Amino acid sequence: MIESVTIMGGHGRSGRPEAVQQIDLKMGNVVSIVGPTGSGKTTLINDIELLANANTPTGRRILINGCVPPSEYRYDPAKNPIALITQHTNFLSDLPVRKFLETHARIRDKRDQSTDGLIERVISFANQLTGEPINLESRMTELSGGQTRALLIADATIICDTPIVLLDEVENAGIHRTRALQLLREHKKIFLFVTHDPRIVLLSDFRIVMREGSITDVLHTDQEEQKLSEGVSKLDDSLCLLREKLRWGQRLIANDLEVFA
Amino acid sequence: MKLAIVAGPATTGKTSVIRHVIRKLKSNEKKAAFLKIDVQYAEEDIELAEEFGIPTRKIYSGELCPDHCNVMVLGDALEWAEEQGSDVLIVETAGLCLRCSPYVEDVLGIVVLEATSGMNLPLKVGPILSLSDIAVVTKIDRVSQAEREVFRARIQDVAPKVLIREVNALYGIGIDPLVEEILESADVEGQLYLRGNPPVGTCTICVGKKEVGWQSHFGVVRSLENQNFYRGQ
Incomplete structure (x- = not known):
């Protein structure tokens, strides 16, 4: 059972240690990461997703339940407790949507659930976020930017269904952001939003403030x-x-x- | 001395991966030597020699297949690397026709594939993947997590026993496990044998049998119904 994620500070671009050297995220926390463009927000969630252990350019370390996580978290998607929704707005994958989701469900080891049922839930989730519905027989490369991101969010929530979810600027997705937030928050998880959106920031328990590649502050929503x-x-x-x-x-x-x- | 053979299609980032491996080997106080096998042009030997001050060489295979060339020169290369006092020889070779692999029995074989290359690539590259020990997946920052995982699944489908390691060759993230595998591999000794079966070189058609239909041929024959996935052995 995952109860907490700890970010142990590294250094900023200047090489100086980060002002904040430890942040604890507890199960159920909703956290935002704020800062100007280029301040290192995406790098921070990438560090978390890679389960950095002083082996990324920032020197940060990520602990789960206070310990260095086992390497199987990184090398076996079925055991990976993290879903990352990146800013990618296009797929390079030349598979039909159904085949892609089937394969993802298989490697995330969701064999206890019916694959057809899972895929149906993913599509119905995604289609609540997009304008034009996604067709399961379409090729992934044919999806629009908004459809791509809607599918990634739905895939992360239903197929990955992990205790930790990282979202990179979900507001830029051209999707129903409010609906996405509602749907996401039905699940008790640790959510980290990289965001410029005041609504998301104020709905968070606290926010991590970044400048020049460094974590400079942690502000609780007062x-x-x-x-x-x-x-x-x-x-x-x-x-x-x-x-x-x-x-x-x-x-x-x-x-x-x-x-x- | 350890030997690691690194293969993979063009532009997947073989040299970037090797650069980080050499850096880590150096910080472990291990001496690396590097051999590049390419068809007609390469400058990685000069770059890596300048960057790390290690012994490097290259050979152009020219009219030979690079994998054929590898079989020819690897013995000499091992002697050369021994003379240089190296702990590890890294051989980088381009896999071209995808009908055989450059790997050697009991020697670490590493294939470098890029996550951006499309989901059918693992099914297309044949023995260069299916006979490898480790598949390194590069350019992971260019795709979503979901695509990275589906790409892993596609590799596993073709090569279930191959160890898959995603890396970011830009920053050298994920390189440590490769270095560990190299250092834990057995020392090379004795007669080396190419892994897997070589593809057919001279066939009954080459020697002048013009009859159409596999029934008229011998050696490597194939019927229309016989469409096994080609694994090189």
Whole structure:
């Protein structure tokens, strides 16, 4: 049973040790990673996914339940406790979607569940996030950027179904982000979001702040921010509504911006 | 002395992987020597000699198949590396026609494949993968985790016993297990034998039998119904 993940600090690009030398993530935690572009956010989640042991350029170490994780976590996908949803918006895989998901379910060792059932759940999850539904017989390379990311999120949640989920800028996916958050949070896991999205940040228990390749601070969402979170969500819902209306070829009216009414 | 033979299609990052292996060997105070076998052009020997100050050589196979060339020169290369006082000889060779492998019995055979090359690649490269000991998968940062894992599954389907190690050859992440395998491998000694069966060189058609139909031939024959997956042995 995985109960915690610990990030042991390494060094930033300058070679100086990181200001924060230890971060503990407990089961059920939702954590954001924030910082300007190029500050090392993606590198941090890659370190976690690679289960870095002072063998990546940052020198960080990742502990699971306080110990160095066994190498089988990295070399046997069936035992890997981490799902990583990267920013990739296209697949290089020349397989049909069904075959790809079947193969992934097999190597993640989900043989106790019916493969057809799993695939159906993945597709129905993914299709709640995309505009145009994904066809199981399509080639992976034919999917749009949004469909690709929706499928990756659904695959990570249903097929990987791991206790630790890392998401890289899920808001850029051109998908129903709010719905994605709702669906994801139905599962008790450790979530790490690399994000620029105020809504996601304020829904997190705490945020890791990054600059120049280094972890510079850890900020817990305080009471004032928690209060603000409600307003931010409303604002965001309004913007999402406008986006949807425009997307479906509708006109906007003054009342659409209820928050300011 | 240890010997490791590194093969794989062009541009998969064989030399990048070897560069990190040599660096790690050096930090373990092991002396590496390097031989590059290529058809008509290579400069990895010069680069690696400059970068690490180790003995390196290259040979152009020219009209020979590089794997054929490997069989011819490997004995000499081992003597040369011994004379240089090396602990490990790393041979890098391009696999071209994919009908045989350059690996030697009881010597570590490493194939380098790239995660970006498409899911059918493991099924296409034949003995260079199926007769290897370790399949190193490079360019893992270019694909999603899901694709990386499905690529692993596709390799396992073809070569169930091969150890698969994903690496980032840009930063040298994941190289340690390769170095460990090399250092734990047996020392080379005695007569070496090529692993797997060589592909047919001279056949009944080459020697002038023009009759159509496998019934008229002998040696390596194949009927339309006989479509076994080619594993090189």
